[in-house]
Amino acid sequence: xxxxxxxxxAIVDGQNATALAKVNEALASxxxxxxxxxxxxxxxxGETGALYQAGDIFVPEMLVAARAMSAxxxxxxxxxxxEGIPSRAKVVIGTVQGDxxxxxxNLVAMFLEGNGFEVVDLGVDVSPERFVAEVNNGAxxxxxxxxxxxxxxxxxxxxxxxxxxxxxxxVRVLIGxxxxxxxxxxxxxxxxxxxxxxxxxxxxxxxxxx
Amino acid sequence: xxxxxRVDAALNxxxxxxxxxxxxxxxCSGIHVSTLAALRQALGLDEPGTPVRVSEPFxxxxxxxxxxxxxxxxxxxxxxxxxxxxxxxxxxxKPWTTFDGTPVLVxxxxxxxxxxxxxxYMYPKGDRSAPxxxxxxxxxxxxxxxxxxxxLDDDHLDPADNLEEFAAIDDAALEHVRREVERLGATGxxxxxxxxxxxxxxxxxxxxxxxxxxxxxxxxxQWYMSLVSRPEYVKEVFEKQCEIGLSNLQKxxxxxxxxxxxxxxxxxxxxxxxxxxxxxKTYRALFQPVHARINDWIHTHTSWKTFIHSxxxxxxxxxxxxxxxxxxxxxxxxSATDMTPEALKDRYGDRITFWGGGIxxxxxxxxxxxxxxxxxxxxxxxIFGAGGGFxxxxxxxxxxxxxxxxxxxxxxxxxxxxxxxxEPLVGRSFDQGRS
Numbered sequence: 001x002x003x004x005x006x007x008x009x010a011i012v013d014g015q016n017a018t019a020l021a022k023v024n025e026a027l028a029s030x031x032x033x034x035x036x037x038x039x040x041x042x043x044x045x046g047e048t049g050a051l052y053q054a055g056d057i058f059v060p061e062m063l064v065a066a067r068a069m070s071a072x073x074x075x076x077x078x079x080x081x082x083e084g085i086p087s088r089a090k091v092v093i094g095t096v097q098g099d100x101x102x103x104x105x106n107l108v109a110m111f112l113e114g115n116g117f118e119v120v121d122l123g124v125d126v127s128p129e130r131f132v133a134e135v136n137n138g139a140x141x142x143x144x145x146x147x148x149x150x151x152x153x154x155x156x157x158x159x160x161x162x163x164x165x166x167x168x169x170x171v172r173v174l175i176g177x178x179x180x181x182x183x184x185x186x187x188x189x190x191x192x193x194x195x196x197x198x199x200x201x202x203x204x205x206x207x208x209x210x
Numbered sequence: 211x212x213x214x215x216r217v218d219a220a221l222n223x224x225x226x227x228x229x230x231x232x233x234x235x236x237x238c239s240g241i242h243v244s245t246l247a248a249l250r251q252a253l254g255l256d257e258p259g260t261p262v263r264v265s266e267p268f269x270x271x272x273x274x275x276x277x278x279x280x281x282x283x284x285x286x287x288x289x290x291x292x293x294x295x296x297x298x299x300x301x302x303x304k305p306w307t308t309f310d311g312t313p314v315l316v317x318x319x320x321x322x323x324x325x326x327x328x329x330x331y332m333y334p335k336g337d338r339s340a341p342x343x344x345x346x347x348x349x350x351x352x353x354x355x356x357x358x359x360x361x362l363d364d365d366h367l368d369p370a371d372n373l374e375e376f377a378a379i380d381d382a383a384l385e386h387v388r389r390e391v392e393r394l395g396a397t398g399x400x401x402x403x404x405x406x407x408x409x410x411x412x413x414x415x416x417x418x419x420x421x422x423x424x425x426x427x428x429x430x431x432q433w434y435m436s437l438v439s440r441p442e443y444v445k446e447v448f449e450k451q452c453e454i455g456l457s458n459l460q461k462x463x464x465x466x467x468x469x470x471x472x473x474x475x476x477x478x479x480x481x482x483x484x485x486x487x488x489x490x491k492t493y494r495a496l497f498q499p500v501h502a503r504i505n506d507w508i509h510t511h512t513s514w515k516t517f518i519h520s521x522x523x524x525x526x527x528x529x530x531x532x533x534x535x536x537x538x539x540x541x542x543x544x545s546a547t548d549m550t551p552e553a554l555k556d557r558y559g560d561r562i563t564f565w566g567g568g569i570x571x572x573x574x575x576x577x578x579x580x581x582x583x584x585x586x587x588x589x590x591x592x593i594f595g596a597g598g599g600f601x602x603x604x605x606x607x608x609x610x611x612x613x614x615x616x617x618x619x620x621x622x623x624x625x626x627x628x629x630x631x632x633e634p635l636v637g638r639s640f641d642q643g644r645s
Contacts, residue, residue, distance in 0.1 A: 100354040
């Protein structure tokens with residue numbers, strides 16, 4: 001098994017320490033950081049997402065894989081920056097105002113990061129104004145999460161705030177969470193709905209053409 | 211046939227005179243206090259502005275009182291412990307107005323003064339010297355746990371730390387249960403016992419809402435990861451929790467005998483919207499052994515039926531859950547993937563009583579029309595009601611922000627369509643709200 005193959009396998013398997021060791025080895029052996037990102041991290045997230053969608057792994061396995069990827073990315077990131085490797089795009093993510101649930105949102109954030117996006121995670125209970133401020137700071141996509149039927153309706157306020165700030169045309173808005181559907185996304189004028197973390201990555205790549 | 215007999219018939223897969231109805235007999239089959247207040251006014255039970263009690267402060271459920279039980283024909287009521295999920299008693303009631311403007315009564319230890327940012331903080335056992343354990347965001351409708359996680363050191367993890375909140379039931383609590391059974395049993399309604407302690411790895415309890423300084427694994431993401439990365443630790447926590455739970459059930463049975471129709475064994479969610487949260491292998495390795503021990507003890511020593519609540523898509527786990535000895539399943543989230551009413555009834559109808567599944571609360575009840583609500587009630591009565599094995603309940607608690615016209619339509623339709631024999635549905639079945 002090659003170095004990057006081993007890195008990929010360690011991440012998919014959620015082996016934090018091994019993933020860290022493998023990314024350090026790969027860097028020490030002079031492999032380009034971008035190749036490590038592509039063939040190690042992005043490949044691992046792709047495989048993990050596919051296993052989840054096929055029903056072969058579940059939430060705990062997704063979480064340990066995403067955490068191992070985050071650990072590896074922590075080591076790799078300064079090298080990507082030093083080499084001037086640009087991120088695919090800047091995405092601002094958060095759980096909608098009034099809602100405090102974040103496990104799904106955190107998974108999406110980690111998957112986006114592991115796929116080469118720059119992610120600004122605003123956390124939970126995020127006001128429309130805070131999303132708008134991050135778009136003003138250069139985010140090209142907004143990802144909003146909601147778990148509750150009582151808070152999903154607040155998602156449209158983010159879109160209204162973006163429109164009022166004349167920013168709606170320059171960002172793509174993606175929504176997700178248990179009660180969300182494509183119909184609801186259309187209804188409130190979002191650009192799309194993603195049912196899980198890897199769908200969110202695929203959809204954003206498609207919407208942003210990156 | 212009285213309510214108790216009606217519920218017992220359903221739990222024994224027989225058709226009674228009509229499908230039994232639950233509203234409020236468990237912490238997962240109730241109604242948000244704001245919606246309850248609106249319903250009571252719509253039914254003419256209260257004048258506008260009359261406060262309603264908050265009986266469960268975490269999800270902000272309202273107290274379903276005898277006048278409403280009578281009016282709607284509700285058949286089951288809850289028997290619980292003296293203290294709520296935050297470890298204080300529902301007593302010393304005081305007025306408060308919810309963020310949506312509903313006048314309510316809350317227990318004395320309930321926090322009513324918001325923080326400077328508008329949020330409400332809940333304190334374990336009402337102890338203001340401890341870090342807050344839960345937070346209701348300004349303009350929110352519920353509390354959610356605040357993660358209080360000490361740094362984790364895998365070399366020094368002690369399962370006892372995750373067991374601090376599980377203890378032997380004391381005599382005062384036992385006496386409370388005995389008196390509640392006596393009081394509520396006299397009404398002829400079916401009693402559902404909800405005593406906590408046997409819900410293994412429940413996201414509502416893992417953060418330690420009653421503890422001043424929770425130790426062990428209290429962060430939910432860490433907890434879920436621990437199911438695959440620290441299985442031995444989890445197993446030990448569950449086994450010891452199971453011992454304590456069994457001993458408590460034994461004492462409760464000693465105090466109240468077979469007076470309960472069912473006991474709420476677990477509320478741990480095993481499903482998400484799109485599929486199971488954990489796989490069958492993880493379920494079998496960690497959860498099924500302790501579930502089976504609890505259920506076996508109950509079936510061997512009591513006439514109680516065993517009740518499991520799990521949200522989400524759990525079709526792939528249902529064989530294992532049935533094998534673990536669960537008699538009744540709630541909330542039967544038919545809006546989740548693979549949870550088709552016909553398939554559930556067809557495959558599990560002879561083994562499992564569906565305590566829920568009556569109306570979709572993600573789409574139809576909050577966002578549909580009264581006609582949509584009626585159509586779904588009729589459909590569900592027909593599908594789940596056939597042959598017994600069905601207690602009508604909304605899919606989880608009726609939430610806030612639900613139009614009261616839909617709630618009124620819901621219970622009108624329930625009472626219109628609940629009589630046996632159920633008529634088979636003719637024509638195309640109602641499929642809104644399924645993914």
